[in-house]
Amino acid sequence: MSKHTLSVMVENEPGVLSRVAGLFSGRGFNIYSLNVAPTLEKGVSLMTIVAEGDDGIVEQIVKQLRKLVPTIKVKDLTELQSVEREMVLLKVNAEDSKRAEILRIVDIFRCKVVDVSVDELTIEVTGDQGKIGAIINLLNRFGIKEIARTGNVAMRRSMQIEL
């Protein structure tokens, strides 16, 4: 089982999200994260879906997505070099004694503090899955009180470089 990032371009018509989500639930496929937003083109939305499964399952997911009438294009970005980003808001316990250390971590990870109170900091983190995982790990020991994640957004790199 591995994670695959799928970029799915769809007609922005009523019920399209439900059709896509229903396809996953109805066939027992697992969605790890799902992000939807409009594109520059009117009436077209882009979904970034991170799904789990072995190669056979992912092949079937891609085919089933293509089969949906409102689907315009499906790309499995896992095979390609791509840029992936997620934004996370983290509300962390931050009493005076811990605050400096938390701010140091924020600085190292090039995050932003977007809200402050007497004993909490809310931090905006943007990055790939590795960076998000790392900062969550580091801040966990201070006590993360709330977390809100957008799920991955991804785009194929313009130049596919052979390494």
Added chain:
Amino acid sequence: MKLTGAQILLKCLEEEGVDVMFGFPGGAVIDIYDEIPNSSVEHILVRHEQGAIHAADGYARATGRVGVCLVTSGPGATNTVTGIATAYADSIPVVIFTGQVPRALIGNDAFQEVDIVGITRPCTKHNYLVQDIKDLARTVKQAFYLARSGRPGPVLVDLPKDIQQQVTEFEYPDSVSMRSYKPTRKPHIGQIRKVVKLLKKAKRPLIYSGGGVITSGSHEDLTWLGQTLRIPVTSTLMGLGAFPGDDELFLGMLGMHGTYAANMAVNNCDLLLAVGARFDDRVTGKVDTFAPNATIVHIDVDPTSIQKNVSVHVPLVADCKPALASLKAETEGTLDEFDWAADHKPWVEMVQGWAKEHPLTYKDDSENIKPQFVVEKIYEITKGDAIIATEVGQNQMWAAQFYKYARPNTLLTSGGLGTMGYGFPAALGAQRAFPDKLVLDIAGDGSIQMCIQEMMTAVCNKLPVKIIILNNGYLGMVRQWQELFYDKNYCATCMDAQPDFVKLAEAYGAAGYRVTEKKDVEKTLREAFAVDKPVIVDIRVEKEENVYPMVPAGASLTEMLLV
């Protein structure tokens, strides 16, 4: 021309060439019903919405055209769900129009409101809620296009009541343009040539033909390929009729209740040419041991069907019709230089040997009437020239095994979903399409009771369908499983308490016959077939007869229980 939504809908149906729709009125579709008398589209009133969708489905299967049904909102719409799922499972083109509460009330739990678009999303090819009257004509055009193109299927259009009442300019689009929907039709010629090469190399080729051959109308090319290249042909339940059932190369069905010859052929072939079939679990048995020695070629218009259940070596995404036409064209040129018949002779003889060794048969060893005997008699009397609908269960399997389907679109049966209650209303749809044909529903005593209310539809509309009940007093197929795998614990499968089917037929104004003696079977069937009105023939058959051969669920195709 300014028209109301209801008038526009009927105009659209006329433009699509719809001559009949099956339906049941209600508050949310009164406006459409109000316009029906002004339209050339005939409406057939059923007695339950499930009957409407199955009849539309039967009409579609028998004619190859799109079937249409119209029902009201809420319970009217939900009553069609089983039929929609049935059509979806078997890829049947049907367009379903459902009434919906006025837009202002949608989402307010209004009287007879249900989110039918949400409910049917997983069992339709696509569905629509029309939210703007300006979209109505285009939506109907798209619905018909989607239903019949690519891999066909049911499409539902939900029509709010206020949309039916609004007025707008009517213009029917000439064509459909959907950038997100462009089904592949033509085969890749490189792949076709690869298949021809494989065919030439193969010593033991086998064609495995499915419903896609019938849907796409490619039975003639399939028959040509089988007969000219001398390749034995086996079929799924849905594919029966695509290759002549009485041809010496035809092995009958494969799979759970397939023939010994077909299952052995699958096990021993070195090339399996799967055409318009989807490797259903009832066909493959244990997947790991399916066609273990074969290179598998799979032709299907739906890419999701390829590599779904079975790993194939040569995928070919295309409509069966151009694909088989292309295969024919490529092999026609080889006939002078390549002796297909000589090359395949030993294999054909081997396969025919299996067929002789274990033909489809039954033990006619008691005084009681064997159900297989009845189906054989039906075939004998009709000479294969009838449209046969079936219910689901043992009756369905015997109808598939012992009747030789010579032409496509002559077997109407719920293959994928296995819907009891399907056969009779489907037969009504077929009879409406072909008033002069003999249309039969081969039924069990259990399944016929699921949509028997449509007898009134049959009588009112002079649709002289003949129902042949193979009455064994059991839900026979489940009983068979209980006998073989559940230590004869016949829990809830005994149907001893039954209506008097003869009186029931008469109560509806149809004719009823009962047969209890073997000697009366043929005579009564002949008499019943001659009656110009709907008929029930209640035939009391051997109670605990089983369907054989049988491959137990999860076993390999070669592990057959024989008679």
